[in-house]
Amino acid sequence: MNHPKRVVFFWLTLRNYTFPVIMATTDFKKMILEGIPGTLPAPKPYDPTLNHAPKRKDILSPEEKRLAIRNALRYFPVHFHRILADEFARELYSTGRIYMYRFRPDYEIKARHIDDFPHNSRHAAAIMMMISNNLDIAVAQHPHELITYGGNGSVFQNWAQYRLAMKYLAEMTDEQTLAVYSGHPMGLFPSQKDAPRLVVTNGMVIPNYSSHDHWERFNALGVSQYGQMTAGSYMYIGPQGIVHGTTITILNACRKLQSKNKNGELRLFVSSGLGGMSGAQPKAAVIAGVISVIAEVNPKATETRFSQGWVDEVITDMDKLIKRVNVARKENRVVSIAYQGNIVDIWEQFARNNIRIDIGSDQTSLHNPWAGGYYPAGISFEESAKLISSDPERFKVLVRESLKRQVKAINIHCERGTYFFDYGNAFLLEASRAGADILDSKGNFKYPSYVEDIMGPMCFDFGFGPFRWVCCSNDPADLEITDKIAAETLIGILKNSPQEIKQQLSDNIHWIQEAARNRLVVGSQARILYADSEGRIAIAKAFNSAIKNGIISAPVVIGRDHHDVSGTDSPYRETSNIRDGSKFTADMAVQNVIGDSFRGATWVSLHNGGGVGWGEVINGGFGMVLDGSEEAEKKLNLMLHWDVNNGIARRSWASNSGAIFTLEREMKRTPGLNVTMPYIADDKLIEEALRQL
Numbered sequence: 001m002n003h004p005k006r007v008v009f010f011w012l013t014l015r016n017y018t019f020p021v022i023m024a025t026t027d028f029k030k031m032i033l034e035g036i037p038g039t040l041p042a043p044k045p046y047d048p049t050l051n052h053a054p055k056r057k058d059i060l061s062p063e064e065k066r067l068a069i070r071n072a073l074r075y076f077p078v079h080f081h082r083i084l085a086d087e088f089a090r091e092l093y094s095t096g097r098i099y100m101y102r103f104r105p106d107y108e109i110k111a112r113h114i115d116d117f118p119h120n121s122r123h124a125a126a127i128m129m130m131i132s133n134n135l136d137i138a139v140a141q142h143p144h145e146l147i148t149y150g151g152n153g154s155v156f157q158n159w160a161q162y163r164l165a166m167k168y169l170a171e172m173t174d175e176q177t178l179a180v181y182s183g184h185p186m187g188l189f190p191s192q193k194d195a196p197r198l199v200v201t202n203g204m205v206i207p208n209y210s211s212h213d214h215w216e217r218f219n220a221l222g223v224s225q226y227g228q229m230t231a232g233s234y235m236y237i238g239p240q241g242i243v244h245g246t247t248i249t250i251l252n253a254c255r256k257l258q259s260k261n262k263n264g265e266l267r268l269f270v271s272s273g274l275g276g277m278s279g280a281q282p283k284a285a286v287i288a289g290v291i292s293v294i295a296e297v298n299p300k301a302t303e304t305r306f307s308q309g310w311v312d313e314v315i316t317d318m319d320k321l322i323k324r325v326n327v328a329r330k331e332n333r334v335v336s337i338a339y340q341g342n343i344v345d346i347w348e349q350f351a352r353n354n355i356r357i358d359i360g361s362d363q364t365s366l367h368n369p370w371a372g373g374y375y376p377a378g379i380s381f382e383e384s385a386k387l388i389s390s391d392p393e394r395f396k397v398l399v400r401e402s403l404k405r406q407v408k409a410i411n412i413h414c415e416r417g418t419y420f421f422d423y424g425n426a427f428l429l430e431a432s433r434a435g436a437d438i439l440d441s442k443g444n445f446k447y448p449s450y451v452e453d454i455m456g457p458m459c460f461d462f463g464f465g466p467f468r469w470v471c472c473s474n475d476p477a478d479l480e481i482t483d484k485i486a487a488e489t490l491i492g493i494l495k496n497s498p499q500e501i502k503q504q505l506s507d508n509i510h511w512i513q514e515a516a517r518n519r520l521v522v523g524s525q526a527r528i529l530y531a532d533s534e535g536r537i538a539i540a541k542a543f544n545s546a547i548k549n550g551i552i553s554a555p556v557v558i559g560r561d562h563h564d565v566s567g568t569d570s571p572y573r574e575t576s577n578i579r580d581g582s583k584f585t586a587d588m589a590v591q592n593v594i595g596d597s598f599r600g601a602t603w604v605s606l607h608n609g610g611g612v613g614w615g616e617v618i619n620g621g622f623g624m625v626l627d628g629s630e631e632a633e634k635k636l637n638l639m640l641h642w643d644v645n646n647g648i649a650r651r652s653w654a655s656n657s658g659a660i661f662t663l664e665r666e667m668k669r670t671p672g673l674n675v676t677m678p679y680i681a682d683d684k685l686i687e688e689a690l691r692q693l
């Protein structure tokens, strides 16, 4: 395939001077193929303009610190060790981790045309494009610490791992598979063409060693990492990925409130967080047609979302905020407002001032409560950031007090009619652990999770989940074509669809038709679209034939968030509406990854932690490269079918009515599908059986 001669732009730092450099792609390719460089690169200055990970807890014993440095030095020839041992010791003491900052490459890391990456396997080049997007400074939350989102969602643990992984991918053939253990590229192993090119595991530990402190210790030692869901699996597509899910959630939350709607008055949605995923809330609220107020303590996060146009207004003063909300209500005009401050203050002050909140949630990173995921009320953002490492016990006390205050105020609003739901960030779990008044008389949470109430019964049980794709040409024109193809495909499916899924299909058709206008792309040319098994397969097939016919100019990667029908076992989130007692098992997520791997995935990943914290969830995902070939069509049919229907089978076995409906329909039209269906017992009968004892 012919491509115009491309150039690569990057910043080079020499003796503390940084200047722009333009280079040919051949030089860029050489730098990737270099892997760990033969001569020590110059140390990198700290870039204060970027968002950096907070200093982590000082958890290692002196002996373990020695081990962490010894572990880090394994990546480098012995003649580098004198300089690097000193430097890594300083990094460990100043950040709590060894990121190996000096080895961050000088070229700009971002998604680009797959043929700009050196490769022997085009599928491996697609993976390099996806990794590069996850570390793009316009996309990643803490790019220099290799963290994409969620405060600790790592792509790699350090820059040596990045360099080695890129080199392996550049060199590998379609007869090899790369094994990555929590960011560490273990190496290339002989394999076969139909096998995945890459298998990733993140944070897989022996179950008894899965507490938050275990993560701190193993990560500081450099032997494990928290991959979140799409960070360590290279499937992040910027905040767009979450805008769609959040729009669906807010839309359906409004539908649940329909009976209370008075005179077409706009709803008010209040939540917190303008970070990686949470930053989608104001944009989604506008698309869903509600007024929103989102609190954010970190001024850099607020500024990022405001400058990207994801939030309309920023207000730092509580009185002004209350006045502004009253005006928006009076004018009945959709607006999204960022409150630069703590969410606890909004809940308390709005209660005091009788501001009615219709829908409420929280998206602080409570899956990571002690290391910067949640900033307590009453002290400044800067003071909190210091306390995390200087006095972790005091910080814990403040977080617990803050959560208790927050819940107390939320309870007041809910008594007045607010519909509050947990947004999958472990808010209810951590609030209950903090001793907040969040449990009912039976010991259950007072409020539902968004999956329990909305996502589970309305989407996942019917197979609808966050399908996504990325154009490997990195060309917006290709994305436009894929949007059109996807919309036409879903419109075709809607005509003959059963009543039960018409609303879902219509919402998603509307979404994809408006997607370009909503300017959602940050980073790679990617799109998300909730679809069921039938929709995902039909769209992927249509893409594959458009690639074959040259209508789309280069391959397309398809994948999904792990937060899906089958990808995630998480008892307080994705599987919170599984009520047969199996929600603390993780067979579904593990089966899913294994099943995807031999049905044609280009890469698969299995993670401990993601969303709600280490030890609280097992999840997995895949990436598949569509290259217009016949093999790709065969693989997409087989793999996407399993990838969705595995979870529906589990949900149906748990007796969820939507899933039973979906599976019965699926079995009628899919030869070879024969799933064990449940007989539903009469509760009265069970009561009688127990009474006779």
Ligand SMILES: NC(=O)c1ccc[n+]([C@@H]2O[C@H](COP(=O)([O-])OP(=O)(O)OC[C@H]3O[C@@H](n4cnc5c(N)ncnc54)[C@H](O)[C@@H]3O)[C@@H](O)[C@H]2O)c1
Residues within 6 Å of the ligand: 141, 149, 150, 151, 242, 245, 246, 272, 273, 274, 275, 276, 277, 278, 279, 280, 295, 296, 297, 298, 301, 341, 342, 343, 344, 363, 364, 365, 366, 367, 368, 372, 373, 374, 375, 376, 377, 423, 424, 425, 426, 563, 610, 611, 612
């Ligand atoms: N959006 C979704 O659909 C979705 C789905 C599942 C889970 N989640 C969960 O939501 C959480 C947030 O994800 P993220 O990627 O945005 O994380 P993030 O860490 O990038 O953002 C969280 C933001 O909350 C801010 N914050 C912390 N404490 C605060 C406080 N008391 N008041 C105001 N702001 C505060 C932080 O400064 C940060 O910017 C995670 O736990 C994630 O797993 C979101």
